[in-house]
Amino acid sequence: MTTVMEVNGIASGYGEVQILWNVSLKLEKGKLTSLVGSNGVGKTTLLKTIMGLVKPWQGNVVFHGKDITGLAPHTKASQGLVLVPEGRQLFTDMSVYENLEMGAFSKRSKANFHQNLEKVYDMFPRLKERASQKTGTLSGGEQQMVAVARGLMSEPDVLMIDELSLGLAPFLVLDLFEILRRLRKEGLTMLLVEQNVQMALAVSDYAYVVADGRVEIEGPSNEVAANAKVREAYLGI
């Protein structure tokens, strides 16, 4: 098994407030890894720190064997480390098609634009129908589809998704998790950050449970799901 990305001993925060303490994780090629935990334990901060939107206080990020900690977010993205941010963060004044085009902004993804577009439209037929519509006018579920599709248009080596299920109706969540299964089958390396612990553990290969800015438990997802502490704290069993 090859490790695509490694996060080593990350500490970070905002201003004086430390959010993360010594967080380490590894993403294996072709695996779906999940990072679960309650609201406000630092999951989003970790993703922001990995991307460079928040500067780490300590630790580093190794991607394809190279230390990329200090690179600008856009450089990381153009190297294939792509984040689908929390709250979708679409270009709401631009059409669905233009959002997908912006996803394929970097050189590596521009080359296969049409091929990737086909693939994404096949995955989300709704987006093809709405191609010329401004994304600001779409429903929440459709917007989340655009966010994931835009991320896929970047041809990621690692796709990180922040709160895929947040604020969506249960049937939409099921659809989107189905898409995750399909992407995993196709061999995409993913890091899924979720509050919906049960769903995340069901779909992922390996899981990290974060509490109070630290990794509390880690292991293969089925083992984590069987862990008494996890069952009690997150699964309500």
Add this chain to the structure above:
Amino acid sequence: MDHLVASLADGLLLGFVYGLAAMGLTIIFGVMDVVNLAHGPLIALGMFGILLLAGASGAGLHPYVALIVVAFIGLAFGFIIYFIAVHRILEAPHLSSLLSTFSINMMIIGVGTAVFTTSPQNVEFSLGSVQIGSVTLLGTRLVAALIALSVTGLLYLFLYRTPPGKAIRAVANNRAAAELMGIPATQTLALSFGIGSMLAMLSGGLIATFFSFNILSGGIYELKSFVIVVLGGLGNPTGALLGGLILGAIEGIVPTFMPVSWVPVIEFLLFVIIMVVRPSGLLGER
């Protein structure tokens, strides 16, 4: 009646050029939320660019060839101003960007006054006039309006059809998301500022082909640009063109039945009314 039509036509031609200047201001505001107080001096530099390159004692270029050179100088100035005065205050409160672009304003005017003095200049250039029915249009103004209109068209093609143009719109819409999609936000912001300053210098260059000017003249057009931008809706280039035409029409018509000195009064009255009745501008959203 004929006189009124002629004045209106004249004013509208001028309106296209005002619209171009205002577009420069509105693009910078729309993309990075910065009100560029160096806009006026940039317009003045456009005027002096034409004077130096195509004036009687200048480099001897044709004024419209000189205009192309001025456009590229404008782009370069924009990059320089962005990296010196704008980049580091992007996240700071609005007052910082006002102060920092105002400093650039003072520097350009200071150096400009020392070098060119404030005596009036003009580029001796004429294209004769065109007679349409009973209306006579000055050739230079007609060409200026056509150039302003073409530049507007090109700007739209750029923003809606090319990758860097779309990147500008994406960064204007959501800077952090643009970074996450691999769009280099800093370069894109610098490019937007360059384009804004290019439009300012182009409009100044066009104005220089038919009006006399000095280094302080930009200030008047900067004020007009503010009125136009508010009229059309902040951050909206089409609104800027529309606002420019409205302002041009006012400038054409008002002097036919009032002293010319009333023009700014009417313009700013309109500004106040728009601010009260429709603060988002004619074409602004909400």
